[in-house]
Structure formats: C-alpha cells, structure tokens
Amino acid sequence: xxxxxxxxxxxxxxxxxxxxxxxxxxxxxxxxxxxxxxxxxxxxxxxxxxxxxxxxxxxxxxxxxxxxxxxxxxxxxxxxxxxxxxxxxxxxxxxxxxxxxxxxxxxxxxxxxxxxxxxxxxxxxxxxxxxxxxxxxxxxxxxxxxxxxxxxxxxxxxxxxxxxxxxxxxxxxxxxxxxxxxxxxxxxxxxxxxxxxxxxxxxxxxxxxxxxxxxxxxxxxxxxxxxxxxxxxxxxxxxxxxxxxxxxxxxxxxxxxxxxxxxxxxxxxxxxxxxxxxxxxxxxxxxxxxxxxxxxxxxxxxx
Amino acid sequence: xxxxxxxxxxxxxxxxxxxxxxxxxxxxxxxxxxxxxxxxxxxxxxxxxxxxxxxxxxxxxxxxxxxxxxxxxxxxxxxxxxxxxxxxxxxxxxxxxxxxxxxxxxxxxxxxxxxxxxxxxxxxxxxxxxxxxxxxxxxxxxxxxxxxxxxxxxxxxxxxxxxxxxxxxxxxxxxxxxxxxxxxxxxxxxxxxxxxxxxxxxxxxxxxxxxxxxxxxxxxxxxxxxxxxxxxxxxxxxxxxxxxxxxxxxxxxxxx
Numbered sequence: 001x002x003x004x005x006x007x008x009x010x011x012x013x014x015x016x017x018x019x020x021x022x023x024x025x026x027x028x029x030x031x032x033x034x035x036x037x038x039x040x041x042x043x044x045x046x047x048x049x050x051x052x053x054x055x056x057x058x059x060x061x062x063x064x065x066x067x068x069x070x071x072x073x074x075x076x077x078x079x080x081x082x083x084x085x086x087x088x089x090x091x092x093x094x095x096x097x098x099x100x101x102x103x104x105x106x107x108x109x110x111x112x113x114x115x116x117x118x119x120x121x122x123x124x125x126x127x128x129x130x131x132x133x134x135x136x137x138x139x140x141x142x143x144x145x146x147x148x149x150x151x152x153x154x155x156x157x158x159x160x161x162x163x164x165x166x167x168x169x170x171x172x173x174x175x176x177x178x179x180x181x182x183x184x185x186x187x188x189x190x191x192x193x194x195x196x197x198x199x200x201x202x203x204x205x206x207x208x209x210x211x212x213x214x215x216x217x218x219x220x221x222x223x224x225x226x227x228x229x230x231x232x233x234x235x236x237x238x239x240x241x242x243x244x245x246x247x248x249x250x251x252x253x254x255x256x257x258x259x260x261x262x263x264x265x266x267x268x269x270x271x272x273x274x275x276x277x278x279x280x281x282x283x284x285x286x287x288x289x290x291x292x293x294x295x296x297x298x299x300x301x302x303x
Numbered sequence: 304x305x306x307x308x309x310x311x312x313x314x315x316x317x318x319x320x321x322x323x324x325x326x327x328x329x330x331x332x333x334x335x336x337x338x339x340x341x342x343x344x345x346x347x348x349x350x351x352x353x354x355x356x357x358x359x360x361x362x363x364x365x366x367x368x369x370x371x372x373x374x375x376x377x378x379x380x381x382x383x384x385x386x387x388x389x390x391x392x393x394x395x396x397x398x399x400x401x402x403x404x405x406x407x408x409x410x411x412x413x414x415x416x417x418x419x420x421x422x423x424x425x426x427x428x429x430x431x432x433x434x435x436x437x438x439x440x441x442x443x444x445x446x447x448x449x450x451x452x453x454x455x456x457x458x459x460x461x462x463x464x465x466x467x468x469x470x471x472x473x474x475x476x477x478x479x480x481x482x483x484x485x486x487x488x489x490x491x492x493x494x495x496x497x498x499x500x501x502x503x504x505x506x507x508x509x510x511x512x513x514x515x516x517x518x519x520x521x522x523x524x525x526x527x528x529x530x531x532x533x534x535x536x537x538x539x540x541x542x543x544x545x546x547x548x549x550x551x552x553x554x555x556x557x558x559x
Contacts, residue, residue: 051429073433081431091426094418105430108437150426157430 002030002193003064003082003160005050010059012042012049018217019045023059025212025222030290032187032194034204036239037214038248043197044088046214047163050195051083052076063161081109084159084192088166090150092138098125099134102153109157124152128182143170147179155186162186164196168203176200180207180279188281188291201242205229205276209294213239215248229275234263277302321435321513325443328436335441343445346407350453354402358457361398362464365389370473383480384487386465391492395457396499397544403450403504404536408511411442412532415515416525424516434516443508450504451497458496491555499547503540510536 005027012019019042027033037043048054050061052068060067068079092101102121106112112120125131128148138146147167154162167183168176180203187194198204204211211229212222213236220235221228228236238246245262247254278298281287287295366386373382415438418424424434469475514532518524 048425053425053428077428077431077433080429083429085426085429087422087426089422091422093423093426094421105432108430108432153430 002191004029005193006062008060010056012045012056020214020217023219025219027193027195029193030191031209032207033210034208035195035197035212035214036199036204039199041214043214044165047165047197050163051080051085081157082160084154084162086151086154086164086167088169090146092146092149094138097135097137098149101149102156105157120156124155128152144175159192161193166198167196168198168200181282183207184279185281185285188285188287191288201240206279275301318513322509324435325439325509328440331436335437339441339445342442343448346445346449349406349410350402353406354453354457355460358398358460359464361394362390362461363468365394366465366468370469380479381483382469382475384483387462387484388488390461390465391458391488391496394461395454396496396503398457399450399454399500400503400540403446404507404533404540407446408507408532408536409529411508412511412515412529413525415512416518416528419516419518420521420525439512442512443505446508447501447504450500454497454500487558489558495551499544502543506539506543507536
C-alpha cells in the first residue's frame with residue numbers, strides 16, 4: 001500500500017528569488033497525482049524538495065509520520081528507500097550497462113543472491129520493454145530507452161512512492177501513450193503513490209486522480225481531476241486548454257488589462273470543457289477495488 | 304565561484320564539513336572494497352609514469368646544485384648526504400603531491416563532476432546511497448595509499464638520479480657519496496616524508512571530490528571545477544607542507 005505525502009506551507013527560494021511559496025497539498029496514498037505548470041515554475045524543484053535533495057525555507061513535508069525537512073542526513077537516506085524517482089534523462093550511471101544500472105539498488109541495499117537479483121531485474125526490464133538491451137551502455141541508447149531504464153531502476157526496490165520528472169518530455173506521442181498506459185498499469189499492480197511532474201496536458205487529462213497547477217510562485221489549485229478539468233479559474237482553463245488567451249504569457253505574466261480583454265474575447269459557451277475519458281489499466285491486469293470503482297464510474301460517465 | 308569574502312568563507316566551511324563527513328563515514332560498513340581497488344589502480348596507473356619521469360630530473364637538479372655548492376665550500380664529502388636529505392625530506396613529498404593532485408585529483412574531480420551534472424549523484428542519493436560513503440571515501444583512501452607508495456618510488460628514483468649525476472657526470476667519488484648517506488639523514492626523515500604524502504593524498508582527494516560534487520552549470524561547470532580543484536589543492540598542499548616541516552623540526556631532534 002502506498003504512503004500519503006502531506007505538504008504544508010512549503011516555501012523555496014534560491015537567494016532572493018522565490019520559486020514558490022506556501023504550497024500545501026496532500027497526495028493521497030495509492031493515487032496518481034499530476035503536478036502541472038508552465039516551464040520554469042519550479043516543478044522539478046518541487047520534486048527534488050519532496051525527496052529531500054533540496055531544503056525548503058519554510059514548511060513541512062510529512063511522509064510516513066516523519067517530517068523529512070527536519071530529518072538528519074542519515075535518517076533521510078532511510079526514508080528515501082520508500083521512493084522511486086524517474087529523473088528527466090533517466091540519470092543512469094554512465095559507466096555501467098543497463099543490467100548493472102537496474103541491479104544497482106538491489107546489490108547496494110539487499111543481500112539477495114545474484115540469481116534472485118537477475119530474476120527481479122529481468123522482470124522489471126520486461127515490464128518496461130527493454131529485454132535484449134541488458135548489455136547496452138546508457139550512452140548507446142535513445143532518450144526514450146534511457147527513460148524506461150530509469151523507470152525500471154526506480155521500481156526494483158518496490159517503492160511506496162514513485163515520482164516522475166517529466167516522463168513525456170522528448171518522447172514521441174506514441175511512446176508517451178505507451179508510457180501513460182504503463183504508469184496506469186503499474187499503479188493498479190503495485191498500489192504505490194504516484195506523482196507526475198509534467199506540462200503535457202493530454203497526459204494530465206487522462207492519467208491522474210488528482211491535478212495540481214503551479215503558476216506565479218504558488219500552487220493555484222490542487223484537487224480531484226474532475227474539479228480541475230471543469231474549473232472556471234482562468235489560469236487553470238488556459239493551461240488545460242493550451243490557449244494563448246489568459247493570464248499566462250510568454251514571459252510568465254501578462255498585465256491585468258490585457259488578460260481581461262482576452263478573456264472577454266473567448267466564447268465561453270463553445271469552450272465548455274469536455275471530460276476526457278480516463279485511461280484504465282490494460283485488460284491483462286487484475287484490477288484492485290480502487291480501479292474497479294474508477295472503471296465503473298467511467299462507464300457511467302461515458303455511456 | 305563568487306569572489307566575495309563571504310563566498311570564500313562559505314566554500315572553505317563546506318570543504319571542511321565534507322572532510323569531517325569523510326572522517327565520520329570512514330568506519331561505516333560495508334567498506335567499498337571494489338571501488339577502492341579500482342580507484343587505487345586507476346590513480347596509480349595515471350601517476351606512476353609521470354612521477355618517475357619527473358623525479359629523475361628533479362633528483363638531478365638537486366645533485367647539480369649541491370655538487371657545485373659543496374665544491375665551493377670544500378665539503379665534497381657531504382654532497383651525498385645533502386642530496387639524500389633534500390630528496391627525501393622535501394623533493395619527494397612535493398613531487399608526489401603535485402602528481403597526485405595534478406593527475407589523480409583532476410581525474411577524480413572530472414569524474415564526479417560529470418556524474419553530478421548528469422544527475423547521477425542525485426539519483427544515487429534518492430536510491431538511498433550516500434555518495435560520501437560510496438564514492439568519496441574509497442577515493443580518499445585510494446589516493447592516500449597511492450601517495451604513500453609513490454613517495455617511496457620518488458625517493459628511490461630521485462636518489463638514484465642524484466647518484467648518477469653526481470658520480471657519473473660530476474666525477475664525484477662513489478664511495479664517499481654512498482658512505483655519507485646516513486651522516487645527516489635518518490630513518491625518521493623517511494617516516495615524516497611518508498606521513499606528509501599520506502596527508503597530501505587525503506587533501507587532494509577531498510578537495511577534488513568536494514569540487515566535483517559541487518560542480519554545476521553543465522560541462523563548463525565541470526571544467527571550472529577541475530581548474531579550481533587543482534589551484535586550491537596546490538595552495539593547501541604547500542601550506543600544509545610548510546606547517547608539517549616546521550613541526551617536524553621541533554619534534555624530532557636533528558643529527559649532527
């Protein structure tokens with residue numbers, strides 16, 4: 001079963017530059033959440049703060065009863081074993097081949113015999129479709145393969161929380177669709193808490209239980225998928241529809257008068273947001289009760 | 304790196320903090336034997352040849368200087384003693400330090416820096432592995448061991464070089480040269496030199512690791528880190544050398 005992450009009043013700045021302030025949200029245990037936001041709003045910084053790689057100025061992050069912003073370095077390493085993180089470029093160890101990369105956490109943290117390590121590694125490699133590429137070095141494969149290998153490595157220790165840093169950046173639409181399906185399947189299989197940081201709206205509409213939006217140095221909104229997809233908040237609507245008209249400008253912010261004018265131009269009746277059907281676990285996967293309820297609801301909604 | 308005094312202070316502070324972390328992590332099990340052997344082998348392989356090649360002319364220069372000096376003073380019988388003393392006490396730890404820092408330290412710094420900017424270090428920390436324990440400690444120990452061994456190599460090659468230049472090229476007397484070896488130098492000189500090499504090895508590996516692990520800003524950042532690590536290591540090594548030599552003269556009674 002996944003673990004709940006409770007973030008309260010979190011503020012992070014580099015020098016005088018505030019990245020975001022007063023972010024409060026709860027990532028429910030076992031659910032998929034997506035954190036959206038225009039480029040440069042500190043989504044990756046948020047992710048790194050969650051795993052304790054960066055220290056926030058204020059606020060708390062409670063995971064499994066511990067506030068990780070106040071943990072000592074040694075205890076932090078223990079808590080991190082709950083996490084699996086997929087970094088933007090996979091962050092594979094360049095000097096090891098894919099097999100050794102994926103086996104690395106097992107060899108470091110467990111005393112499993114090599115035969116068992118092999119079984120687990122091959123199982124995870126099969127899960128992400130990398131069978132046959134064991135001997136390849138990270139420098140010899142494509143970005144998409146590196147991402148999938150990074151995901152396999154994040155999965156080997158059976159984490160309770162999995163964080164994805166832009167899993168879809170630099171991938172073609174077909175691979176993104178496969179990856180989204182993989183994420184949903186994984187959630188149904190291992191029941192961990194997922195947080196995906198992205199700016200891909202299509203994924204955000206299909207995949208998560210919850211959506212959050214970071215903009216202008218704060219968390220604009222965080223809540224269930226339906227709430228955000230049907231929200232009237234201008235920033236949320238602009239971002240989820242990928243429009244130019246709205247508060248988000250090329251250089252992050254626009255002046256208020258221009259925003260008013262643009263918002264008035266939009267024909268709101270035509271833009272009634274349609275609910276995108278949710279992505280469900282594949283047919284070969286036995287659905288846990290949570291996913292059965294979701295599937296039920298989707299059937300009623302889109303009947 | 305900012306040039307403000309506060310920035311410099313902060314960097315020195317974090318450098319010492321990391322040195323303390325290394326000392327504190329030293330006894331933690333499991334010890335990374337594999338990484339240690341790999342690194343020791345690697346550092347040895349990049350330093351042995353240049354060290355030997357540098358120490359021959361180094362020994363020769365000392366022999367030449369001392370040869371002409373002792374002739375002017377009429378103390379030819381002491382030329383062997385003086386050149387052994389110079390090579391053993393000062394030249395060999397310094398040559399070792401320069402090569403450990405210049406060849407070994409730069410390689411460590413570039414390696415860790417490249418891993419840092421590719422987020423490999425972050426990934427390692429997220430996987431619950433302390434890079435100090437996994438990467439830095441084996442490198443520091445490897446660098447210390449190799450420095451001690453290199454110091455022995457430099458001493459032998461340097462003294463041999465000195466002998467060759469004094470006896471063959473300056474027509475010194477072989478017997479007198481060899482006989483005077485122990486008239487000034489003593490065994491504690493060798494121990495002191497080895498101790499210096501041990502400390503120099505530790506300093507250069509710690510500075511290189513610190514600079515590598517704090518590299519930022521892409522490939523250029525790694526280049527800057529390597530550059531700064533060499534400069535900082537050299538400065539620290541020469542200061543440390545001075546202090547250790549001064550302490551040595553106070554602690555160990557001299558011959559003659």
